[in-house]
Amino acid sequence: MLIFAKTKKLRIMPSSTPISPPDQPHRGQRARHRLRTHRRFRLSFINENTFNEVWTIGMSQRKVIASIALIFVALGCMAATLIVFTPLRTLLPGYLKQEERQENTVNVFRVDSLLKAGRETSEYLATLKSILQGDSSIVTHTGQQASAISSHSVSPDSLLPATPTEEQFVRMIDERKRYSIGNHTSAPGVSAIFLFPIRGARILSDTSSELTVVSPPRNATVTSPGSATIIATSYSPSGLWAVTLQHTNGYVTIIDGLSSCRVKAGDSVSVGESLGNAGTSHDVTIQLWSAGTRLNPLRVMPI
DSSP: OEEEEEEEEEEOOOOSSOOOOTTSOOHHHHHHTOOEEEEEEEEEEEOTTTOOEEEEEEEEHHHHHHHHHHHHHHHHHHHHHHHHHSGGGGGSTTOOOHHHHHHHHHHHHHHHHHHHHHHHHHHHHHHHHHHHTTOHHHHHHHHHHHHHHHTSOOOOOTTSOOOHHHHHHHHHHHHHHHTOSGGGOOOTTOOOSSOOSSTTOEEEEEOTTOOEEEEOOTTOEEEOSSSEEEEEEEEOTTSOEEEEEEETTSEEEEEEEESEEOOOTTOEEOTTOEEEEOOSSOOEEEEEEETTEEEOGGGTSOO
């Protein structure tokens, strides 16, 4: 049981002058010996079973006011801490959740981009209308603007960065282009991707297995079809060498049937650099691989 009681404490100031009788009070003595009372409060905790005071604290009026103010300040600090450092702030009226604020920001950027596109479309339609009406001045002005715009590269919209799905799609397209043979066809005035490794050779076999066998001239030099790194060299019991090259664009070339080898594993070779000799009595086999798939070397190594 909690009891909050108000008590009065009487205190009499000592005096050396005797008090006048009640029938003849003296004004100065009555003012001196006036009883002084102080408002005091007591907070008691009482055991309901035994009615004994468990804990008691006495406070003056100032202490009570200070304690109440301190309690309110502590409650305010606790409420501010909960609002700032916990998700309870999202329950306040007028406060948006994090997802809603992000969505609003993205929508604002999109609206800005749409407004810009709308202005460009309006200007385009106005220019087209002037051209159809035969206004020659707008044609000259538009030509000057077009030449100025063409001199600057158009950058993507920086307000709307690419989403993870778009980035994944771009990487997939780049990977397909990297391993696509059809995109590397030779054009007039443009050199092929790879050079044929043996000059003066003639094709003996070009089967559906996409493996090409050539008949080289006597002691012809076998060169690297492109910039590559030698990843393996092997020597067969028949006395012939096989060289495996890893190109920078992901292709792997295997040249088998060399009578001599001038490179070793780990060497870097450039286009046209000698790998060895073809010999006199053996044909040379050329294989081309890309992403684990065997390709026809003649598609990228024109003779």
